[in-house]
Amino acid sequence: MRRLKVAVIGTGFIGPVHAEAIRRNAGLADLVMVAGISEEEAKEAALRLNIPGYTSDYRDILKSDADVVHICTPNHLHYSMVKECLEHGKSVLCEKPLAMNSAEAAELVELADAKGLMAAVNYNLRxxxxxxxxxxxxxxxxxxxxxxxxxxxxxxxxxxxxxxxxxxxxxxxxxxxxxxxxxxxxxxxxxxxxxxxxxxxxxxxxxxxxxxxxxxxxxxxxxxxxxxxxxxxxxxxxxxxxxxxxxxxxxxxxxxxxxxxxxxxxxxxxxxxxxxxxxxxxxxxxxxxxxxxxxxxxxxxxxxxxxxxxxxxxxxxxxxxxxxxxxxxxxxxxxxxxxxxxxxxxxxxxxxxxxxxxxxxxxxxxxxxxxxxxxxxxxxxx
Ligand SMILES: NC(=O)c1ccc[n+]([C@@H]2O[C@H](COP(=O)([O-])OP(=O)(O)OC[C@H]3O[C@@H](n4cnc5c(N)ncnc54)[C@H](O)[C@@H]3O)[C@@H](O)[C@H]2O)c1
CATH class of the missing domain: 3.30.360.10 (Dihydrodipicolinate Reductase; domain 2)
Structure with missing residues (x-):
């Protein structure tokens, strides 16, 4: 069966939690890249979590062959990152809250529908x-x-x-x-x-x-x-x-x-x-x-x-x-x-x-x- 290629943006509290949960679904996906705010942060996370690729510019992920991107950054970045991922044909799992306001969120819903891409928000406690x-x-x-x-x-x-x-x-x-x-x-x-x-x-x-x-x-x-x-x-x-x-x-x-x-x-x-x-x-x-x-x-x-x-x-x-x-x-x-x-x-x-x-x-x-x-x-x- 095909396995998805997955990337994570953000290496703080929740990014590594995503990395571990992705690894626990190893039959479905491979974690291939991590992005951090700086070279130092991204490299340290890649070494610690044993992720083959790392970058200090998340746009490298947009250009890569990753199928799914997990967005684990502070809230004000969610809207633009989800939008860019969808525009580049990537599926997205975004941390909550989805955006800074309902207008941004509604735009993302429409974009995912228009692109026919699967996208989720991490209300994991359900x-x-x-x-x-x-x-x-x-x-x-x-x-x-x-x-x-x-x-x-x-x-x-x-x-x-x-x-x-x-x-x-x-x-x-x-x-x-x-x-x-x-x-x-x-x-x-x-x-x-x-x-x-x-x-x-x-x-x-x-x-x-x-x-x-x-x-x-x-x-x-x-x-x-x-x-x-x-x-x-x-x-x-x-x-x-x-x-x-x-x-x-x-x-x-x-x-x-x-x-x-x-x-x-x-x-x-x-x-x-x-x-x-x-x-x-x-x-x-x-x-x-x-x-x-x-x-x-x-x-x-x-x-x-x-x-x-x-x-x-x-x-x-x-x-x-x-x-x-x-x-x-x-x-x-x-x-x-x-x-x-x-x-x-x-x-x-x-x-x-x-x-x-x-x-x-x-x-x-x-x-x-x-x-x-x-x-x-x-x-x-x-
Ligand atoms: N679902 C849950 O249970 C749960 C739990 C905790 C946090 N969250 C959500 O996850 C998100 C992140 O929270 P956190 O606690 O991990 O924050 P954090 O501050 O610990 O980590 C944020 C990370 O994003 C990185 N970052 C910031 N700007 C970046 C950029 N431009 N490019 C790449 N990386 C960048 C930071 O360097 C840091 O590594 C928030 O939206 C929060 O609401 C959800």
């Missing part, structure tokens, strides 16, 4: 086996009619004013930060699990630090932490540290979502709770191999991830037998397997997030921002 299991059970209406959703996506890595990432600079990250960065993962997952779209939102934003400090030498890395403030400069922050969102879905289901990057002790905690007329489902990303199924008239169940006990797609998303833990790394492995299989024409059951799903998250972000600014309910554009 690929946890027990998220897939909830979706399967919802399709069979096992929990009855869904009428309420609750959840959160909580982190603490920006608690201090000396914590720095390019995500804190809206010109690089976008007009929303916590919601666009992690809230969109939750909303993608909630819409995927329930099969319903969020139609309107009422949001309030909070900011813990109006000004923050960053290194004066510009060498801060994502998830970096300053031990003291010597050698740091202050800058103003114009995006949210935390947000509270009320939402309504198309069938009238009500929801609440709390998003925070400044809640001490919560490293990367995504929780989802669904109420149905028969039973409830509760799951969180820090114990991702357990699903609590709540009952009124009998004892609650804890379903421990085990492919022999899961349904349909959920079983096929479990790479290991019961009792063997699976986590974040496996979500990207699963998404990439479906994406590449679709490109190669060896599978027709793919449910990976398309560019239109990435665009839909941009419309959601814009409605949430407008709601917070204008202190009112806002309809989400279709």
């Amino acid at each position: 690929y946890y086996p027990l998220i897939q299991e909830m979706r399967q059970r919802n399709m069979e209406k096992e929990g009855g009619e869904i009428f309420s959703l609750q959840g959160s996506y909580l982190q603490d890595w920006l608690l201090y004013d000396t914590d720095y990432s390019w995500r804190l600079e809206s010109k690089l990250s976008g007009k929303s930060r916590a919601v666009a960065d992690i809230g969109t993962h939750w909303m993608d997952m909630a819409q995927y699990v329930t099969g319903m779209k969020i139609k309107s939102v009422f949001a309030q934003f909070g900011r813990m630090h109006e000004t923050r400090k960053k290194s004066s030498d510009g060498k801060d890395l994502t998830f970096s932490k300053a031990e003291d403030t010597a050698g740091y400069i202050s800058y103003d922050v114009d995006t949210e540290d935390y947000a509270q969102i009320l939402f309504k879905m198309e069938n009238g289901t009500l929801g609440t979502l709390t998003v925070s990057q400044v809640i001490a002790g919560y490293k990367n905690y995504m929780e989802f709770r669904q109420s149905g007329t028969v039973s409830s489902f509760t799951w969180n990303s820090e114990a991702p191999n357990q699903l609590t199924i709540g009952h009124r008239d009998r004892a609650n169940e804890i379903l421990v991830k085990d492919p022999s006990l899961l349904h349909g797609r959920a079983a096929s998303m479990s790479g290991f037998p019961g009792g063997h833990q699976e986590g974040y790394g496996e979500t990207l492995k699963n998404l990439i397997r479906e994406f590449y299989s679709d490109i190669l024409g060896v599978s027709s059951s793919a449910e990976y997030p398309l560019l239109k799903d990435g665009a839909s998250e941009m419309y959601l972000c814009e409605a949430i921002i407008r709601s917070a600014e204008e202190n009112r309910w806002v309809e989400v554009e279709a």
Whole structure:
């Protein structure tokens, strides 16, 4: 069978995670090139990850025979990089968020359609086996009619004013930060699990630090932490540290979502709770191999991830037998397997997030921002 040639742009936190997940789909693809911001960065990553080609100019990838490009760079570069890749006939897996605004995102959706190219956005968290299991059970209406959703996506890595990432600079990250960065993962997952779209939102934003400090030498890395403030400069922050969102879905289901990057002790905690007329489902990303199924008239169940006990797609998303833990790394492995299989024409059951799903998250972000600014309910554009 033909194998795809794949390149990755970006060697920071998520680029190497992609590289590893690509390697875990070795029967479908070969990782042939990596691009970094500089010769030094690209070469170091190529040596560390054993990638045959490297470049400090991602345009070399456009000219190469790579079939698929993974875009793992800061948000402000996504639109132009996806556009250039599509114009050069490459399939794309772009990190979230897809673009800086909905107009850019909509243009990319149209371009991919016009070019007839497969393109995806990395909302990988929908690929946890027990998220897939909830979706399967919802399709069979096992929990009855869904009428309420609750959840959160909580982190603490920006608690201090000396914590720095390019995500804190809206010109690089976008007009929303916590919601666009992690809230969109939750909303993608909630819409995927329930099969319903969020139609309107009422949001309030909070900011813990109006000004923050960053290194004066510009060498801060994502998830970096300053031990003291010597050698740091202050800058103003114009995006949210935390947000509270009320939402309504198309069938009238009500929801609440709390998003925070400044809640001490919560490293990367995504929780989802669904109420149905028969039973409830509760799951969180820090114990991702357990699903609590709540009952009124009998004892609650804890379903421990085990492919022999899961349904349909959920079983096929479990790479290991019961009792063997699976986590974040496996979500990207699963998404990439479906994406590449679709490109190669060896599978027709793919449910990976398309560019239109990435665009839909941009419309959601814009409605949430407008709601917070204008202190009112806002309809989400279709
Ligand atoms: N899906 C997920 O779970 C997940 C997790 C983390 C990050 N992300 C997304 O991935 C993207 C990158 O985040 P990160 O945390 O890896 O950031 P990072 O800062 O750790 O890494 C970004 C990388 O891009 C490189 N880069 C910047 N400009 C470049 C250019 N012009 N050419 C080549 N390389 C360039 C940087 O040098 C760096 O290696 C963001 O959009 C983020 O939202 C997604």
